[in-house]
Amino acid sequence: MKKPEKTNVMRILDQKKISYEAHFYDSEEAISGMEVATVLGQNPKQVFKTLVTIGASKRNYVFVVPVWAELNLKKAAKAVGEKSIEMIKSKELLPLTGYIHGGCSPIGMKKFFTTTIHETAREWDTIIFSGGKIGCQVEVALEDLAKVITFAVQDICE
Numbered sequence: 001m002k003k004p005e006k007t008n009v010m011r012i013l014d015q016k017k018i019s020y021e022a023h024f025y026d027s028e029e030a031i032s033g034m035e036v037a038t039v040l041g042q043n044p045k046q047v048f049k050t051l052v053t054i055g056a057s058k059r060n061y062v063f064v065v066p067v068w069a070e071l072n073l074k075k076a077a078k079a080v081g082e083k084s085i086e087m088i089k090s091k092e093l094l095p096l097t098g099y100i101h102g103g104c105s106p107i108g109m110k111k112f113f114t115t116t117i118h119e120t121a122r123e124w125d126t127i128i129f130s131g132g133k134i135g136c137q138v139e140v141a142l143e144d145l146a147k148v149i150t151f152a153v154q155d156i157c158e
Helices: 008-015 033-040 073-079 090-097 119-123
Strands: 021-024 048-055 060-066 085-087 114-118 127-133 136-140 152-154
Touching: 008 127, 008 136, 021 127, 048 073, 048 090, 048 127, 073 085, 073 152, 114 119, 119 152
Parallel strands: 060 114, 114 152
Antiparallel strands: 021 136, 048 060, 048 085, 127 136
């Protein structure tokens, strides 16, 4: 396998001098987060997915949750002070974030959205999430991630 090229996420981490580990897998299309964890031989409790939502106020929010879990929309809305939130439509993802479904990362979106990470992330020295394209994940310590994006850590899952 040829050495994959760096993604914007990796360039941003490099720029901020943040140490990370890149994980690559072969896939042309989006696969589930559980499949990603399996392919990489990683614990699904340590592998996270990035979900983009829209609130009743029409503001967008990003939630980063373990791949085995479901986002609880009521808890998520409460976490960001919204009456309600819902997932954005898949076709809205690219124009809004610059990322496609299956390759969405909390780092390097077109603009920053209020971000909340599920509290189980604190249980790990590092968490693994999309490196900004299908087939690429990055592993970063939570305290290092805080040097790149602003986020809250709360219970937002079922």
